[in-house]
Amino acid sequence: MASNSEQKVILLTGASRGIGHATVRKFSEEKWRVITCSRQAFDTKCPWPGGEANHVQVDLSNPNNTLEAIDEVKKRIDGKLHALVNNAGISPKGENGERLDTLGTDLSTWGKVFHVNFFASVILARGLRDELLKAQGAIVNVTSIAGSRVHPFAGAAYATSKAALGALTREMSKDFGPLGVRVNAIAPGEVKTAILSKGTDKIVADIPMKRLGLPEEVADTIFYLCSKEASYVSGAEIEINGGQHV
Numbered sequence: 001m002a003s004n005s006e007q008k009v010i011l012l013t014g015a016s017r018g019i020g021h022a023t024v025r026k027f028s029e030e031k032w033r034v035i036t037c038s039r040q041a042f043d044t045k046c047p048w049p050g051g052e053a054n055h056v057q058v059d060l061s062n063p064n065n066t067l068e069a070i071d072e073v074k075k076r077i078d079g080k081l082h083a084l085v086n087n088a089g090i091s092p093k094g095e096n097g098e099r100l101d102t103l104g105t106d107l108s109t110w111g112k113v114f115h116v117n118f119f120a121s122v123i124l125a126r127g128l129r130d131e132l133l134k135a136q137g138a139i140v141n142v143t144s145i146a147g148s149r150v151h152p153f154a155g156a157a158y159a160t161s162k163a164a165l166g167a168l169t170r171e172m173s174k175d176f177g178p179l180g181v182r183v184n185a186i187a188p189g190e191v192k193t194a195i196l197s198k199g200t201d202k203i204v205a206d207i208p209m210k211r212l213g214l215p216e217e218v219a220d221t222i223f224y225l226c227s228k229e230a231s232y233v234s235g236a237e238i239e240i241n242g243g244q245h246v
């Protein structure tokens, strides 16, 4: 096990459930220090070593709150950040669970989705630029299959925010590359978490692998992109969808 001074540090947003939670477990098992972010306080029902002390409560839909969280993160780390994983995301639905399309999505909902799913990623990366540079770290943005095609359940605001996050990943890889910081994205398909809608089983029937993905399978790819095994991978968007794109 690495000594404390060599321990790598990851900042992970949306760590309280689903893909984020599996990612916490993966990096913890690999002996990283995991700093987590989400709106809720740390959940003591699902603890991991050092979890409570390394949790920052933040509402990423509020840019000022996001900037305050950056200051809080800087206080808690020793100048170095080896990975930033922008995983928090929201996918609002209509009152009866229906898809919100381009005709019916009100602008405040659209704006909130973009703040959480898109702007928070660039605010955090820019705010923690020096710490990422010092560690020669990596950034992973979590996009979605919905960013590259119309999805039956994901709304227009969600889809466009994820498409924008894919483009942001390319832009950031150009700008952070000279600093020695790699920037990549992962685009999950249908992964077994709370974000899935009723009716996903119909989509699964058309997926070549005939099953949902597991949060742990997504976490493994995030870990790969933050590891030395991916030392020349930057500006990529890896699809994790059991062949759903074919």
Ligand SMILES: NC(=O)c1ccc[n+]([C@@H]2O[C@H](COP(=O)([O-])OP(=O)(O)OC[C@H]3O[C@@H](n4cnc5c(N)ncnc54)[C@H](OP(=O)(O)O)[C@@H]3O)[C@@H](O)[C@H]2O)c1
Residues within 6 Å of the ligand: 013, 014, 015, 016, 017, 018, 019, 020, 037, 038, 039, 040, 058, 059, 060, 061, 087, 088, 089, 090, 091, 116, 142, 143, 144, 145, 187, 188, 189, 190, 191, 192, 193, 194, 195, 196
């Ligand atoms: N599951 C899938 O099939 C799938 C497919 C494609 C892409 N994705 C993407 O993968 C990522 C994780 O998805 P998931 O399915 O694991 O989602 P999830 O189970 O709904 O979890 C979302 C996470 O984001 C946090 N969050 C939401 N709003 C926030 C805010 N305003 N400020 C801070 N944190 C906030 C939540 O924590 P709090 O509630 O405590 O704030 C939670 O930890 C998302 O970006 C999603 O779009 C998922």
